[in-house]
Structures are given as structure tokens and as C-alpha cells.
Amino acid sequence: MPNNYRIAKVSSLLKKEITLILQNDLENDLIRDHFINISKIDLSGDLQHCKIYITSTAKEKVRKEIVENLNTAKSSIRHSLGKRIEMRRVPEIIFKDDVVLDKGLSVLKLLDELKNKNQNNNVEGKDAKS
Structure with missing residues (x-):
């Protein structure tokens, strides 16, 4: 049975750190030029899979492109995340448009x-x- 407190705590930490990575570390003009907010994080009970829902003030077509760029960069985002947090295994991440x-x-x-x-x-x- 998953520990809901632990899931909530790790989700909060992931949201904070991924936000910082998107703001400071990512070298993608499309992502940097638009306001992006992480609206929700769905973390699996075993902490191995993470769906990150984003919102943006951009139009729908641009938002889809932003999500594609984020999913393309997810391995480098995950690598940066691994340097920032202490977890046995950093979860696999996927970005979705909220x-x-x-x-x-x-x-x-x-x-x-x-x-x-x-x-x-x-x-x-x-x-x-x-």
C-alpha cells in the first residue's frame, strides 16, 4: 500500500525542483519565452513514474509544441533532477498538457x-x- 504522505512530499519536492530546472537550466527558447506552470504531478505509488501536467498562457498549438519539447528534453531534466534531489531512483517523467x-x-x-x-x-x- 502506498504511503500517501510520502507520495505528497516527493511530489511537492519534484514540482519545486522541476520548476527551477525549467526556469534556470533548460536551454530551450520556446520554453523560456513562455510562462509555464506545473499544475499537477501524478506520482505512482512506487515513486517510479511521474506525469507532470503543465499549463501555459500560450495558444493550444504552441502549448503542444512546448510539451513535445519538454518530452524531448526529459532525459536531461531527469539527469538534472538526479543531481538536485536524493532519491534511490529518479522517477521516469512524462509531460502532459493540462x-x-x-x-x-x-x-x-x-x-x-x-x-x-x-x-x-x-x-x-x-x-x-x-
Whole structure:
């Protein structure tokens, strides 16, 4: 049974160190030119596999390219991580685009459209009664 406290502690450490690596050590202009945030880390119970979800202010096409670049550079990121933290084995990492923010924004946009449509219908209904 995995120790949830240990997983949370290691996930927090990984998030902190990977953020520093992305900011300071990575020699990739595309990644350096865009604001990138690690939104979530899914670490397996055996601490061997790590999915890193990122968000960015960039457009979807650019975000996909950023994720591809990060996955291309994951071996050097993992190597840098191994120098920074004390773990018996540094987990295998994979970067993924966190689409939750986009989905949330699209839901908010739909709600705004419904609200505006509803307000227009109420105004038209009042005009018809007058």
C-alpha cells in the first residue's frame, strides 16, 4: 500500500525542483519565452513514474509544441533532477498538457453566452408586454 504522505512530499519536492530546472537550466527558447506552470504531478505509488501536467498562457498549438519539447528534453531534466534531489531512483517523467483550464474557460464562456441570451429574452418579453 502506498504511503500517501510520502507520495505528497516527493511530489511537492519534484514540482519545486522541476520548476527551477525549467526556469534556470533548460536551454530551450520556446520554453523560456513562455510562462509555464506545473499544475499537477501524478506520482505512482512506487515513486517510479511521474506525469507532470503543465499549463501555459500560450495558444493550444504552441502549448503542444512546448510539451513535445519538454518530452524531448526529459532525459536531461531527469539527469538534472538526479543531481538536485536524493532519491534511490529518479522517477521516469512524462509531460502532459493540462487542458482543465481550457475546459473551465470554455464552460465560463458558455455560461456567459447563456446569461446574455437569457437577459435578451427577458428584455424582449418585457417589451412585448408593454
